[in-house]
Amino acid sequence: MFSFEPLWETMKRKNISQYDLVNGGIDKRTLDQLRHDRNITILTLAKLCNILQCTPNEVVRINLENPSDTEM
Numbered sequence: 001m002f003s004f005e006p007l008w009e010t011m012k013r014k015n016i017s018q019y020d021l022v023n024g025g026i027d028k029r030t031l032d033q034l035r036h037d038r039n040i041t042i043l044t045l046a047k048l049c050n051i052l053q054c055t056p057n058e059v060v061r062i063n064l065e066n067p068s069d070t071e072m
Contacts, residue, residue, distance in 0.1 A: 007034060016051070
């Protein structure tokens with residue numbers, strides 16, 4: 001499961017608003033997906049990192065509910 005909690009923390013720390021994200025190319029539908037921890041594209045992740053000048057770890061966290069589910 002993905003959590004975008006780091007995104008909101010990074011935005012707060014860098015004083016960047018959701019309005020700034022929209023002006024940077026993130027649409028309102030994508031903001032809704034982020035608010036509800038839904039999937040986003042790698043392109044969107046790259047846009048967020050560019051706008052925030054940060055790494056992906058400062059945008060998303062992966063919570064492994066059951067580590068055995070990720071084994072092949």
